[in-house]
Amino acid sequence: MMSRFRDRFVPRVAQVSLLERARSASGALLGLLCTGLVARAAVGSGAELPILIAPMGASAVLLFAVPSSPLAQPWSILGGNIVAALVGVTAAAHLGDAMLAGAVAVSVAIALMMLLGCLHPPSGAVALTAVLGGPAIRDLGYGFVLWPVGANSLLLLICALLFNNLTGRSYPHVAAAPSQPGAAMGSSLTAADIDAALAQFDEVIDIDPGDLQAILRRAQVHASLRQSGQTTCGALVRRSTRAIAPDTPLRDALATLRHNRATMVPVTDESARVLGVVTQNDVLDKTIGWERRVPRLGFGRRIALMLQRGRAPHGVVADVMTTGAVTLQQNTAAGQAAWVMMQAGLHQAPVVGPDGRLIGIVDQMDLIGAMLADISTDHAAHAPVDRRRADRRVG
Known part of the structure; x- marks a missing residue:
């Protein structure tokens, strides 16, 4: 029973690092503090105008904890809060019963935000505040839309x-x-399939379709890497490769490449x-010509090296080589190594x-x-089991 309760009522949220949690909390702290201080400085500490309204706390959760959410984008907070404030003030002015006015204000605000593409959950609280915020809020009338709602929203957005x-x-x-509607994303899955699946849910899902496609592509990559773990870099390495020293002349480095x-x-x-x-691109991009059959460094490159080392360059590999390059361990799986090299744009490592x-x-x-080859071997190893199961079903 407890397990069913947990599955139904406790959301499964992706785990994030301690640094990300600290960044979210620090952002909300600084965002609300700066918004409140600027607002107080604008109206004065003794003013009757509200300085900071409570719905900004909910907006801060979205803007600093889940800034990638479609509900946390600039148009969402500005458009949603202003629309909700307009609806709330109008409902308070024309409906005598406060409970009825509050319910109508929130429901109409939701409908308009969905229509205008600026759905922002804290805006429901903005609409309710316009109705139930007390005499100080009601006395502002439509001025409530500009201050504090508009000003608070804009200040918090700038902080975010x-x-x-x-x-x-x-x-x-x-x-x-997003991929083209007919473009395959791996196996037989296409972007059109993702759109069709989202349409079948027929509800607002808090993720951009493009982000969802990217997550699925990465999941497919991880599945392929998991199936291709037999062969390692050590089994494929070219041990006859010749390395060079940093003081090797550029002419000799080019000869080695050839x-x-x-x-x-x-x-x-x-x-x-x-x-x-040292790569072919290092030599081509960091030299501007030839001098006595040796690549010649450009003037800007020479000045940068002189400032960095305190001496003139000598036309050697150390003048053009790429430091901090990707290196692979010999026990790294072939699939993982291929993925790392693809991400870095490398053909060899x-x-x-x-x-x-x-x-x-x-x-x-x-x-x-x-x-x-590893993936094919893995599939072949499982195929006989699946075939026997099919034969039993047919029999």
């Missing part, structure tokens, strides 16, 4: 814009670009630990052992081939 973007969030939230027919060569120290990589020393490089196409 500043805080969320300064702390690494994208706000207003830009949903993942000789190995590679897009990348690892750069290591004397202990074979990876310091970075260094593979290191447990001691951090270079073993060789691995090619993305080799990883993808091994991943597909």
Whole structure:
């Protein structure tokens, strides 16, 4: 019974990190504090005008705890609160019974917000405040729409814009670009299937369809990685790869790239630990021409290196190499390694052992081939069981 109660009444919310929880709480603290202080400074501490209304607390939960929600976007808070305030003031003025006026105000506000695409749950409290807020609120009349509702909403929105973007969030939230209606998302699932499924629910679901599609795509990737865990980078690594030192002349680095027919060569120290990589793009993007058959660094690149090192560049690999490059462990699964390289836009990556020393490089196409082979093997292993079950059903 307790389990059924929990499943029905306790929501299953995705777990977030402690840092994210602290960021949400800190945002609400700063947002409401700044909104209240600015509002008080505008009207004065002894003014009869309300400074901060209670529904702003509910708006703060959305703007700082779930800023990606469609219900927390700028038009939602501004449009929803203003529409609700207009409806609430009108209901209070024309309906004598306060309970009836409050119920009508909230219901009409919901209908209008859904029609205008600015549904914002705290706006229901705004409509009710306009009716039940007491003489101070009723005396404001339609002025209640501008102050405090409009001013509070705008100030809180400005705080949310500043805080969320300064702390690494994208706000207003830009949903993942939805796929074309007929575009496959993996297996036989398409964007049109997602839209059809959402339409069948016939209720407001608090997630953007583009975000939902992105979640499903990532889930499909994780499922593929889970099925492709047999082959590791160590089994696919090219151990004959030659590494170069950071003081290698650029001309020799280019010769090594051509000789190995590679897009990348690892750069290591004397202990074979990876310091970075040098790629064809490094040479092409960070040089502007040739001088005595050696790539010549651009003027801006030379100045930057001089300021960084306190000496002039010498036309060596250290002048153009990419540091902090992706390195893979030899026990990393092929599917996981392919995903990491795809995210970083790499075709090849260094593979290191447990001691951090270079073993060789691995090619993305080799990883993808091994991943597909592992998935096929996994499906084949389960196929006989499924076939026997089907045969029993037929018999």
